[in-house]
Amino acid sequence: MIAFLLVGIGSVAAAPDTVAEKVSALIDTLEREKDAGLRKKAAEALVKLDKRSTPLVIEALKRTKSPSARESLVDVLAQKQDERAKKVFFEVLKDDSFSPTAKERAVDGLEQLTRVVNRASVESLKRLFQLQKSDQVKTRLKALLAGLEPFPIKDNLYAKDPSSAQMHKGLEAWARRHPGIMNVSVRGKSVLGKPILLVKITDEKTSDENKSIVLFTSTHCGGEEIGATSLLHLTKWLLGEGEGVKRIRERIIVLIMPCVNPDGWDARRRSGRPYHSVRSKTNTAWNVYGINIYDTSFWFGAKAAEENPEGL
Template structure:
């Protein structure tokens, strides 16, 4: 045997030895790793080994009776409808009856998927216990708000099927899709097939809530019928939690993202974290003109759901919560109540920021009134009428001068013009306008035209504004001297009902002009002017460094 052949034989023997060792040792190593993995798993908690209590219809009904019996001065249980199977649909009204309801915000709390998403309902039940308690913030909430709470809107699904739909497969959350809604009138087309939807709409129509929060969560909805078993959920079932919107509907959210952040911060303080939709995914929102790049945009799409009915009809602020842990849902609902009990950023009155119904370049038509009920009535009326409002401001905007002109009828809208000379000519023969004062103010400035936003022409008989109207200007200085504020050329005095209010907040001095019902009924043209001294000096423009200017000068 040559030396080379001997080396080859040794290599073969070595390889065979290594392979044999690996073949014999590997199972032992795998068994050791498997044992180690099992020990790690054994050390972890296994909450799913215990089932959660499954609420029955009798327990639910008796609990509502118990609350009403033990807290008669805090809660009233009303029946708002009945299912096709004859199951009552209860709603709890929680408030302090010693306080006048005219002075209260109205908050609607629902679990429109309760229904199968049980942690949404159980979070609401925890919230009810808190709202009935002696906690100082709960007491303050009952004093300042009327809470309307519907923990289970779809008892057939909650207690019988764990499916989204009622017995005719209509989901109260969506109303069964936009095909079941008339989006011109916002009427539900199938009232006889979905009494659950009609019950919610009747509450919204009766109370015109300032805010509607819809609470969702975990359940058995994704289980196939043959997987439901005893229909008891296991402990530890959770989900990613979200606030203010829904993955399926990006428009189901408050208009002010700071509200969502405020609510989330309360939950974070309690130890929970929240997914923030497109912000966390770092994607832009979808729009119809961006369809070609939709695979690069946030997956959420705008849809009309039942909760949008309040917004569509009454400018109700809507938001949704997804709840994985009831204590997280409770913390966030408590934070929402706190917003309603306090003065929000830039607002004059306490309560939810819901009163601006139309806007144009930082100028706003807003609800009139010094009480929540008066503002609610005004807001509801103005929200219905606002598409026909035409608006204008002097342009370019100029420090020391603010204007906001609003026409609420076709006739008044025809008087607005982008041309300053034509506009002033149109105002000459209007008996309610002090033409000379208006002309003096307008011609004293450097503006070149009016920027005009035309409203929709009213096709039906135009109705007068019967609940009052207010207008807001925002002056970008902290402490300006408000020299002259006029409506239709007539000087105004400070007054919360018939005049103006001014306050600082959120970086602006806000000026609100208030027109009471007795005047708004007879008016369709509102020409607001505000002259002010900023009382501070700000710089404008930019020029190159002096060295550059000198260099240019030397080359001349």
């Protein structure tokens, strides 16, 4: 076992040197090789290297004076889709020494970084737009900005589901009718300042000391109509007079958060589409700033297996 661990440590220690050597050789090809075909192959090889190579590519981009190498390295970073390159792309767009082609590749890279290039980036992107001299670069930036614009704030009169405000009003009305069973509290606020509600249902006449606690949450993604409405139906059922629900209230504290993403919920009602912004095409987990608040790669990706193996 000890020998295995030592071998493992040695292998890990050697890996970065191997990556560094490969990156150095490929960048040398980009800077010195006159054959465009060979330069293209070197760039393609850099793209295929894992993300340990990203800092090395960034350093090379800062160092090199070759216009063709700079264009290639910006393109490599754009294809890697590594969030560490965001600042680099912004710097490329600010720096007049970079060619219009390199700047277009920088915009390409920003378009791929959907988690960190969001509504919070709009003002910075607008300032960069004003600095551009190339019409093509301006066109690309304009398209990126358009994709970050929110849908018009206009309620959908034909939506069958309640808005977050209607949900809040309805839950408080139920709580007033059942003062010894249900209460509603605000546990936080969304980006737009909308309350994130917590419903507590239990028999307050019975001590909480030996009660179990069950928590239900829904609408991490704005388009989860069934989740939110199901929890509203569950809330209504738990307020009933049947013997079964009475026993539940005596033995259990039921906590319900029917809508943890009220911004996304209301945006879906307004537009009939899952996202609040034009750029958001399929995922529904982003909030009003375009930030993914339910990152499945974090919860269910490779790292999740290490941190929570029993959850797989």
